[in-house]
Amino acid sequence: MRTPRARIDSRGFRQVCGYAARVVKRRRAAARRHPRDLRRYVAGPRKVPTLSAQRTTLADVAAAAGVSVSTASLAFSGSGPIADRTRERVLEAARTLAYAGPNPLGRQLRRGRSGIVGVVMGDVLRRAFRDPVTVQVLDGLTARLGPLGLGVLLVPGPHDTTQPPVDPLLSTAAMDVAVQMWGGTTDDPVLETLRNRGIPVVLVEGTPQPDVAVVGIDDRGGMAELTRHVVGLGHRRIATVTLPFDRDRVEGPAGPGRLSGIAWEITRRRLAGVTDAGVEPTVVWETPASLVEHGAAAGRALLQAADRPTAIICQSDLLASGVVLAARELGLRVPQDVSVAGFDGLDLPWLAPDVLTSVAQPLADKGAAIGDAVADLLAGRDAEERVLPVALREGTTTGPVPV
Amino acid sequence: MRTPRARIDSRGFRQVCGYAARVVKRRRAAARRHPRDLRRYVAGPRKVPTLSAQRTTLADVAAAAGVSVSTASLAFSGSGPIADRTRERVLEAARTLAYAGPNPLGRQLRRGRSGIVGVVMGDVLRRAFRDPVTVQVLDGLTARLGPLGLGVLLVPGPHDTTQPPVDPLLSTAAMDVAVQMWGGTTDDPVLETLRNRGIPVVLVEGTPQPDVAVVGIDDRGGMAELTRHVVGLGHRRIATVTLPFDRDRVEGPAGPGRLSGIAWEITRRRLAGVTDAGVEPTVVWETPASLVEHGAAAGRALLQAADRPTAIICQSDLLASGVVLAARELGLRVPQDVSVAGFDGLDLPWLAPDVLTSVAQPLADKGAAIGDAVADLLAGRDAEERVLPVALREGTTTGPVPV
DNA sequence: GTGAAAGCGCTAACAA
DNA sequence: TTGTTAGCGCTTTCAC
Numbered sequence: 001m002r003t004p005r006a007r008i009d010s011r012g013f014r015q016v017c018g019y020a021a022r023v024v025k026r027r028r029a030a031a032r033r034h035p036r037d038l039r040r041y042v043a044g045p046r047k048v049p050t051l052s053a054q055r056t057t058l059a060d061v062a063a064a065a066g067v068s069v070s071t072a073s074l075a076f077s078g079s080g081p082i083a084d085r086t087r088e089r090v091l092e093a094a095r096t097l098a099y100a101g102p103n104p105l106g107r108q109l110r111r112g113r114s115g116i117v118g119v120v121m122g123d124v125l126r127r128a129f130r131d132p133v134t135v136q137v138l139d140g141l142t143a144r145l146g147p148l149g150l151g152v153l154l155v156p157g158p159h160d161t162t163q164p165p166v167d168p169l170l171s172t173a174a175m176d177v178a179v180q181m182w183g184g185t186t187d188d189p190v191l192e193t194l195r196n197r198g199i200p201v202v203l204v205e206g207t208p209q210p211d212v213a214v215v216g217i218d219d220r221g222g223m224a225e226l227t228r229h230v231v232g233l234g235h236r237r238i239a240t241v242t243l244p245f246d247r248d249r250v251e252g253p254a255g256p257g258r259l260s261g262i263a264w265e266i267t268r269r270r271l272a273g274v275t276d277a278g279v280e281p282t283v284v285w286e287t288p289a290s291l292v293e294h295g296a297a298a299g300r301a302l303l304q305a306a307d308r309p310t311a312i313i314c315q316s317d318l319l320a321s322g323v324v325l326a327a328r329e330l331g332l333r334v335p336q337d338v339s340v341a342g343f344d345g346l347d348l349p350w351l352a353p354d355v356l357t358s359v360a361q362p363l364a365d366k367g368a369a370i371g372d373a374v375a376d377l378l379a380g381r382d383a384e385e386r387v388l389p390v391a392l393r394e395g396t397t398t399g400p401v402p403v
Numbered sequence: 404m405r406t407p408r409a410r411i412d413s414r415g416f417r418q419v420c421g422y423a424a425r426v427v428k429r430r431r432a433a434a435r436r437h438p439r440d441l442r443r444y445v446a447g448p449r450k451v452p453t454l455s456a457q458r459t460t461l462a463d464v465a466a467a468a469g470v471s472v473s474t475a476s477l478a479f480s481g482s483g484p485i486a487d488r489t490r491e492r493v494l495e496a497a498r499t500l501a502y503a504g505p506n507p508l509g510r511q512l513r514r515g516r517s518g519i520v521g522v523v524m525g526d527v528l529r530r531a532f533r534d535p536v537t538v539q540v541l542d543g544l545t546a547r548l549g550p551l552g553l554g555v556l557l558v559p560g561p562h563d564t565t566q567p568p569v570d571p572l573l574s575t576a577a578m579d580v581a582v583q584m585w586g587g588t589t590d591d592p593v594l595e596t597l598r599n600r601g602i603p604v605v606l607v608e609g610t611p612q613p614d615v616a617v618v619g620i621d622d623r624g625g626m627a628e629l630t631r632h633v634v635g636l637g638h639r640r641i642a643t644v645t646l647p648f649d650r651d652r653v654e655g656p657a658g659p660g661r662l663s664g665i666a667w668e669i670t671r672r673r674l675a676g677v678t679d680a681g682v683e684p685t686v687v688w689e690t691p692a693s694l695v696e697h698g699a700a701a702g703r704a705l706l707q708a709a710d711r712p713t714a715i716i717c718q719s720d721l722l723a724s725g726v727v728l729a730a731r732e733l734g735l736r737v738p739q740d741v742s743v744a745g746f747d748g749l750d751l752p753w754l755a756p757d758v759l760t761s762v763a764q765p766l767a768d769k770g771a772a773i774g775d776a777v778a779d780l781l782a783g784r785d786a787e788e789r790v791l792p793v794a795l796r797e798g799t800t801t802g803p804v805p806v
Numbered sequence: 807g808t809g810a811a812a813g814c815g816c817t818a819a820c821a822a
Numbered sequence: 823t824t825g826t827t828a829g830c831g832c833t834t835t836c837a838c
Contacts, residue, residue: 057831059832069809069832069833070809074833082807101575102831102833106830107833108512108832126538135528135529138528138532151556153554169554172552173518197503296752462815477823482817485824508816510816
């Protein structure tokens, strides 16, 4: 069947070198001018599609429309002058050939852009998605990214220390920009990998550092305000339940040793807010993740201790709601027996009739701000730091200190 | 500065045609042999990276290592024979040049594969992510996809009828396979778009149809078993709260008109399960989304009606938990005054001390099954239908009918 | 307003 | 085991 110099390549195309190549090329070119002969190069109509295999190419469409490839390209991209009639003819040809538009792979290589924003989650996906904060930010982000023609590629984040430090996707997948959702210490392996690849980064709630765009909120200020509110109610014995300190994800009261080495900026800042308000927590309880069950565990421990705190300030609403549930479980009334405050300003209807006293952060805006930072980086501007405001929201879970 | 035939193209490369081109090519080739002269073609070391711009190419590395490009390629892909020493030399050169590995864009075009699986969510992301079912399935899916070198691109699903039927990402982004999370009726615009693009599809809980791989669970059987359990407890006045019927997302009791035109397979099947057990629900309450608040709304309405049902069977745990909350709110005891059952088998700690009676579906396995189906399609096999088993799980929310 | 030509960065078939 | 060669499908520059 095959002449010595012809062969079929991995994608089913016939390839020929030297003189014969020119002959074949001429044949394919001819085929383009006579769509009838295209059969061999086109996937059967509506057959079970195997790969992303999109056999019909712009060249085929151009040939069918009787224009050059470049003109056909213009018809689709709209990024140049083209006569209305010509465009119409091209689109008509595309319709006839069931051409669904330019192959993104070719376009991407040529443009040097993938149109993809890698989003590195702060955790394994399951846990990350259970956090409404992450989810709402992600939602705000995609809303901003959509109109820019950008899509979100999910990249699992650092799990625990038993896992390899970065997901292979991070080192190999195409992405124009990366967003790291939480964490991002200076020596973060994720940031290191991205830096090596030359991929610009937007860091959310991380440690500011050179060459990285940062988006965050005024959580230190918000936490200070929240604490002052609690102090204003007369509380002095105040415990605090925190987000994880680092990838070790320890659970329990943190001694001075651990307190001095908090790797995650967000945890450190929110803790600093408490101190700023002049409060020295009776206990700093570290959790392995911002989840209801960890809050409940903390609540049980703190509220059954001898010298029970009269107020518990939590670094997230999920943790706070766990504490509220634990209090209820123990027969303690909130806020009569114990006050509980959270952070984030989530709407947690299942906590009804209670509404958490919390610090509300603008989640959708934060997502949008991340999107703006992404757009900045993509446009070659270096993104300024974006810090969004927060607002104290009084609910029903804080009240005067019990007498 | 420029000769008539030289120009700078959009990505900053000098381009020249004809004879001059050969000269320039020779110059660049020379530069490759003498890394010192590369400066112009390489991004400055560790400067603020602008685009995904990764200026150093495999050719540069090959030149520096004194091998051909194809050999250098082998060193990275490992998909061919190469001497250990040669590979080492190439990797060494890569290190020196801060080359972080082959540009995925080039690789993708050449291979005809993007390594991307588009996941079309059943809803706007915010709502989709609030559903633990979706999230856990997604988690199981990414776990299976990771080792295959595939990443997940999030594609917002159909919102409501006021929005355009498909997200632009769906029609333009590169993806080797698409997964549609829910829905997928025969005339679904999402499926239509993917079919036109020749992208193979895995449909989750949708209507089986030609050329589409389907993954689902035995929800009809599970629902029948659940209903028989409730009937066995003596209940006869049984209402049911369902998932959405279609993109219209109506909320309230469904009349015969709506009941006859349920577009979403999953809703229809779970409803059929109830009927299979010989139960004619007193009310079929349609919800706009599987969320706690819609369950609560349904619960309030159903439990305040004159002829209150003694049991409410819900098509999801989230809906069921909303009903439980509504019952508590109304001062009704569960299950003494009313029995409530759900579907999915979620762990909802905040419902404590109650544990929902439910039908557990293997969420992580479902994600894995989707991953397997993806792998099948990618390998050119056509995927058989995958139906996973479910299991009745008795909790504390169902009990004997009140006397 | 249209066409010719070049080439993005890579992989794979084949020859050597 | 390595090198030569072709080309994936597209966009863009420049000439006309």
